[in-house]
Amino acid sequence: xxxxxKEIADxxxxxxxxxxxxxxxxxxxxxxxxxxxxxxxxRIREVINQxxxxxxxxxxxxxxxxxxxxxxxxxxxxxxxxSIKLNDPFYNRMLMELTSCAxxxxxxxxxxxxxxxxxxxxxxxxxxxxxxxxxxxxxxKALYRHIISFENYPDHDDFAQIYFDHFKIGINATKVxxxxxxxxxxxxxxxxxxxxxxxRKNGFIRGAGKNGLEYxxxxxxxxxxxxxxxxxxxxxxxxxxxxxxxxxANDWMAVGLIQALRAEEMAVPDQVSVLSxxxxxxxxxxxxxxxxxxxxxxxxxTEGFMLMDTxxxxxxxxxxxxxxxxxxxxxxxDTLKKREGVQQ
Numbered sequence: 001x002x003x004x005x006k007e008i009a010d011x012x013x014x015x016x017x018x019x020x021x022x023x024x025x026x027x028x029x030x031x032x033x034x035x036x037x038x039x040x041x042x043r044i045r046e047v048i049n050q051x052x053x054x055x056x057x058x059x060x061x062x063x064x065x066x067x068x069x070x071x072x073x074x075x076x077x078x079x080x081x082x083s084i085k086l087n088d089p090f091y092n093r094m095l096m097e098l099t100s101c102a103x104x105x106x107x108x109x110x111x112x113x114x115x116x117x118x119x120x121x122x123x124x125x126x127x128x129x130x131x132x133x134x135x136x137x138x139x140x141k142a143l144y145r146h147i148i149s150f151e152n153y154p155d156h157d158d159f160a161q162i163y164f165d166h167f168k169i170g171i172n173a174t175k176v177x178x179x180x181x182x183x184x185x186x187x188x189x190x191x192x193x194x195x196x197x198x199x200r201k202n203g204f205i206r207g208a209g210k211n212g213l214e215y216x217x218x219x220x221x222x223x224x225x226x227x228x229x230x231x232x233x234x235x236x237x238x239x240x241x242x243x244x245x246x247x248x249a250n251d252w253m254a255v256g257l258i259q260a261l262r263a264e265e266m267a268v269p270d271q272v273s274v275l276s277x278x279x280x281x282x283x284x285x286x287x288x289x290x291x292x293x294x295x296x297x298x299x300x301x302t303e304g305f306m307l308m309d310t311x312x313x314x315x316x317x318x319x320x321x322x323x324x325x326x327x328x329x330x331x332x333x334d335t336l337k338k339r340e341g342v343q344q
Contacts, residue, residue: 008037009047016056016067025067027057074107076308077120079140081130082113083193087223089252089280090196093297094129094150101301117143125308125320131195146311146320148304151195162303162324164295166196169328170203171210173247173275173293176330178211181339182245182273185215186237188230188257189249190222197222197249200277204247222249227256235264238272244339248276251283251292258288258335269337279331289333299326 012033019025028036033044048065051057058066078098084091102109112120114136120126125146132140132149137156140147147159152166177185187204190197201217208215218233220226227248234257237243248254254276258268268274268288276283279294303324311319 020070027065077110077126079112084130097298097301160320164326166199167203170200171207174207174211177245184243186246187217224252224256227253228260231260245273251276251278251280274335291333291336293328
């Protein structure tokens with residue numbers, strides 16, 4: 001680089017470093033730099049290319065040149081509920097998305113347990129994964145001011161909550177099944193200790209009343225074996241009492257049930273339709289393809305990071321008192337069929 005270019009590069013380098021922040025900032029146009037620095041366009045371009053090679057500037061084709069953001073390592077605290085099972089597919093997806101999103105945003109995660117709560121950075125946000133009992137919540141709230149939960153706590157309004165409304169999912173499931181002409185529906189679910197199962201069941205009961213459905217509720221474990229174990233009861237209800245559809249609390253129960261019904265030579269959806277929740281990867285690979293509600297874990301985590309960024313920018317405590325209710329998407333595949341005589 002010649003002396004004149006070096007002088008311009010040194011000047012522009014100092015300006016860029018003063019303007020750098022943790023986000024992209026657009027550099028003024030080459031024409032404006034040319035006018036301000038009183039040098040030719042070619043020299044401006046050479047200097048910009050030099051600063052791009054140094055990592056201070058980023059060029060986006062057709063969009064302009066931007067000042068590269070500072071990479072500032074941030075930290076967040078993370079606590080997973082002791083009630084989460086190691087093989088729970090939904091929470092496993094959430095933790096994978098959290099790890100990925102943290103890496104993309106240069107955020108370091110401080111993992112905590114209820115026994116190591118005091119070891120976190122108390123001036124930083126804490127993320128809660130899974131449902132916590134009341135006494136646990138009170139302990140966490142006593143130590144941390146900024147809390148983001150990915151579950152719904154109806155009796156609390158002093159921390160941020162980002163969640164899917166499981167109660168409404170249950171209601172909507174009855175509406176969908178009624179729309180397909182089903183009047184007698186079986187709901188297979190897990191124990192009430194699982195908040196999502198409890199809320200979905202309560203919503204289902206409310207929706208069944210609104211939509212005039214006759215229903216039976218069968219309880220088992222919320223996994224493949226749990227669904228598999230209920231097949232004999234489901235078969236009897238279909239054969240003897242003419243039930244025509246099943247709403248499963250989650251996909252693993254649904255897959256287990258369908259596999260067991262297949263062994264009993266009962267066809268899904270020709271003899272009984274199945275609607276489920278979660279949209280695990282297997283749902284689209286399984287045959288018949290499972291009709292299910294998609295709960296996007298990536299969306300939840302992204303909302304959490306956006307909330308933290310907004311709070312950091314604005315310094316607003318109100319961000320940590322918000323409720324963000326996300327909407328599931330019904331993924332229609334092969335296990336849900338309209339009854340004969342129902343209009344398409």
